[in-house]
Amino acid sequence: MDIKSQFTTISDLPINELYTPDDLPKDAYKKEIGLPGKYPFTRGIHPNMYRGRTWTKRMFAGFGTPEETNKRFKYLLEHGQTGLSVAFHFPTLMGWDSDSPRARGEVGKCGVAIDSLRDMEVLFDGIPLDKVTTSMTINSPAAILLAMYLAVAEKQGISFDKVGGTIQNDILKEYIAQKTYIFPPKPSMRLITDVLDYCTKSVPRWNTISISGYHIREAGSTAIQELAFTIADGIAYVQAGLDVGLDVDSFAPRLSFFWDIHNDFFEEVAKLRAARRMWARIMKERFKAKDVRSQMMRFHSQTAGCSLTAQQPVNNVVRTTIQAMAAVLGGTQSLHTNSLDETYALPTEESVRIALRTQQIIEEESGVTNTVDPLGGSYFVEALTDKLEEEALKYIKKIDEMGGMVSAIERGFPMAEIQRASYRYQQQVEKGEKKIVGINSHVLKDEPAPEILRISDEPERKQIEETRKLKQSRDNEKVKAALAHLKKGANGDTNLMPLFLDAVKVYTTLGEIVATLKEVFGEYRDPATY
Amino acid sequence: MKRDLKSKRKLRLLVAKPGLDGHDRGAKIIARALRDAGFEVIYTGLHQTPEMIVSTAIQEDVDAVMLSILSGAHNFLFPEVIKQLKDAGVTDLPVIGGGIIPEDDVRELKKAGVLEIFGPGTSMQDIVKFVGEKIKPRY
Numbered sequence: 132m133d134i135k136s137q138f139t140t141i142s143d144l145p146i147n148e149l150y151t152p153d154d155l156p157k158d159a160y161k162k163e164i165g166l167p168g169k170y171p172f173t174r175g176i177h178p179n180m181y182r183g184r185t186w187t188k189r190m191f192a193g194f195g196t197p198e199e200t201n202k203r204f205k206y207l208l209e210h211g212q213t214g215l216s217v218a219f220h221f222p223t224l225m226g227w228d229s230d231s232p233r234a235r236g237e238v239g240k241c242g243v244a245i246d247s248l249r250d251m252e253v254l255f256d257g258i259p260l261d262k263v264t265t266s267m268t269i270n271s272p273a274a275i276l277l278a279m280y281l282a283v284a285e286k287q288g289i290s291f292d293k294v295g296g297t298i299q300n301d302i303l304k305e306y307i308a309q310k311t312y313i314f315p316p317k318p319s320m321r322l323i324t325d326v327l328d329y330c331t332k333s334v335p336r337w338n339t340i341s342i343s344g345y346h347i348r349e350a351g352s353t354a355i356q357e358l359a360f361t362i363a364d365g366i367a368y369v370q371a372g373l374d375v376g377l378d379v380d381s382f383a384p385r386l387s388f389f390w391d392i393h394n395d396f397f398e399e400v401a402k403l404r405a406a407r408r409m410w411a412r413i414m415k416e417r418f419k420a421k422d423v424r425s426q427m428m429r430f431h432s433q434t435a436g437c438s439l440t441a442q443q444p445v446n447n448v449v450r451t452t453i454q455a456m457a458a459v460l461g462g463t464q465s466l467h468t469n470s471l472d473e474t475y476a477l478p479t480e481e482s483v484r485i486a487l488r489t490q491q492i493i494e495e496e497s498g499v500t501n502t503v504d505p506l507g508g509s510y511f512v513e514a515l516t517d518k519l520e521e522e523a524l525k526y527i528k529k530i531d532e533m534g535g536m537v538s539a540i541e542r543g544f545p546m547a548e549i550q551r552a553s554y555r556y557q558q559q560v561e562k563g564e565k566k567i568v569g570i571n572s573h574v575l576k577d578e579p580a581p582e583i584l585r586i587s588d589e590p591e592r593k594q595i596e597e598t599r600k601l602k603q604s605r606d607n608e609k610v611k612a613a614l615a616h617l618k619k620g621a622n623g624d625t626n627l628m629p630l631f632l633d634a635v636k637v638y639t640t641l642g643e644i645v646a647t648l649k650e651v652f653g654e655y656r657d658p659a660t661y
Numbered sequence: 662m663k664r665d666l667k668s669k670r671k672l673r674l675l676v677a678k679p680g681l682d683g684h685d686r687g688a689k690i691i692a693r694a695l696r697d698a699g700f701e702v703i704y705t706g707l708h709q710t711p712e713m714i715v716s717t718a719i720q721e722d723v724d725a726v727m728l729s730i731l732s733g734a735h736n737f738l739f740p741e742v743i744k745q746l747k748d749a750g751v752t753d754l755p756v757i758g759g760g761i762i763p764e765d766d767v768r769e770l771k772k773a774g775v776l777e778i779f780g781p782g783t784s785m786q787d788i789v790k791f792v793g794e795k796i797k798p799r800y
Contacts, residue, residue: 221680221681221682221732221734222681224681225681225708227681232710233681233710234681235734235737235738235741236680236734236735236736236737236738236741237680237681237732237733237734237737240732240733240734241682241732241733305683309683310683310684310685310707311681311682311683312683349686350685350686351686351690437686439781440781440782441780441781441782442782474761474780474781474782475761475763476733476761476763477733550689550693553686553689553690554689554690554693557690557694557785558785560784561784561785561786567782569782570782580763580764583763585763586733656706657685657706657707657708658706659704659705659706659707661676661688661689661692661693661696661702661704
């Protein structure tokens with residue numbers, strides 16, 4: 132007699148009592164599973180995986196002024212880190228300068244404030260851009276921030292072919308989930324293809340889009356929806372690249388992915404394995420990619436922020452450990468582990484260190500990296516991988532029938548699906564059908580609040596002053612001319628990247644560039660459904 | 662007669678997202694839970710300025726304003742909404758907050774006039790119950 136009538140994953144996939152070879156298709160080993168480093172890459176993208184090279188421990192950071200974050204970057208580099216990962220504050224993500232009324236109260240709070248090339252110069256002062264790679268989490272205005280980064284490289288005397296890094300630049304998931312959008316979908320897609328085209332020709336080491344499921348899952352989707360909508364976004368970007376005349380193998384190797392790793396251990400491992408196999412098949416069969424690097428899904432992972440609880444926050448270390456283990460056993464290339472206090476504020480230095488140590492303990496003590504894909508061949512894991520692929524492909528078919536992801540977004544389809552899933556999950560939690568320790572199970576009364584990081588209002592005052600000063604001291608005639616050129620370019624169909632470069636080099640601010648683009652492209656407004 | 666109508670009318674609630682962050686999972690769940698509990702709910706959508714929220718609250722004759730923010734800008738934006746309501750002559754409209762808000766800030770925000778703050782892990786039922794008990798029709 133079982134203790135429940137039905138057993139399911141956190142995403143409500145039914146799970147059987149036992150799995151046997153009968154749950155796998157005939158020829159599964161040859162066709163579905165294969166070998167690591169070989170098509171369809173179910174078991175990983177490298178033949179020897181972590182025996183050859185461990186995953187990158189990439190912790191996302193940034194707050195306050197560019198001066199403060201520059202100091203932090205130098206500290207990290209002195210301690211052996213080779214890659215930087217920049218978190219921008221909300222005004223930068225949304226294209227407002229720090230001195231705009233729209234930025235009041237937000238400056239430097241959730242990331243570093245970048246308004247102009249001056250700030251970017253300060254951010255990377257003393258950091259040679261041919262020696263580090265930089266990941267920038269930026270979407271709607273990604274092309275403009277990339278232009279600022281390239282302008283800094285140019286000032287350092289470094290040619291663009293030596294510059295490496297990543298911009299998230301994944302606008303479709305902004306409409307679907309993260310909601311830091313500025314322009315409507317179609318002109319936003321043009322900015323994406325301008326970056327694809329420009330980088331393919333001029334910045335060949337740049338990773339042009341990090342196609343992200345993370346935010347989709349955090350917004351409340353199921354694992355299947357995360358898998359399906361993210362891969363459907365990827366399909367839309369590849370198609371957009373082809374539509375502007377690029378050869379698939381010229382740009383597809385520079386696309387990468389970013390996944391959320393939630394609590395349901397086997398579902399997450401299966402999701403990552405299914406994702407690799409689906410992408411390999413789509414690239415080979417649908418887009419006729421010949422270069423094996425176009426078929427290989429490389430990805431970053433982050434443990435699930437939405438799984439953390441404010442109640443008994445130390446328990447979050449345990450959740451994060453289970454999730455990080457799933458990311459590693461799912462074959463991630465890099466990983467960010469969340470800190471225990473992130474339901475209260477940005478993490479303290481100590482809690483970030485525990486999060487980093489979690490990865491190091493998995494790597495150095497647990498032994499899970501000794502062999503490649505140790506879960507491969509498990510009847511359960513393989514059957515669940517097949518199931519996730521099958522269910523995600525149903526969604527992708529539906530999106531194809533709507534005319535692709537841009538049309539599906541215009542109809543509000545993925546957003547409505549996520550809203551439904553998120554409400555359903557909350558109802559299940561409140562009925563006790565889904566357990567969260569500390570919330571509806573093993574609850575403690577009267578817990579003390581943890582020590583948290585405080586961010587003062589000083590950076591806001593300082594940054595506003597700097598940006599105002601800049602707007603007075605630069606050559607404003609040149610700024611006017613650059614914006615006029617940009618407006619003309621935006622009205623036509625020329626690649627805007629060179630125009631962004633011209634504009635940022637004369638210290639036109641992000642807010643000014645975005646305002647000019649809004650005049651041509653218009654703005655996207657939240658449909659505000661619930 | 663007038664009094665009778667007032668007590669029988671459904672509560673009208675404004676759920677609003679001030680600031681620049683796009684984290685609307687919580688606001689949407691709360692809006693829906695309140696609607697399912699029989700209240701009238703107006704949801705502003707994202708990226709609202711205090712001016713926009715105050716103007717909607719007045720135009721829609723709501724009985725409470727419920728603000729959700731997860732970007733850390735609550736210490737400016739919550740009091741600013743209350744201040745602008747006052748400037749517009751509205752002094753009796755309850756303002757409730759929710760989001761990632763540290764406990765020290767909760768104390769300060771309550772002093773500034775926020776009726777209650779709900780943090781992560783709060784159940785929909787608790788919020789529905791609070792609204793049902795504490796919010797009264799204003800007209």
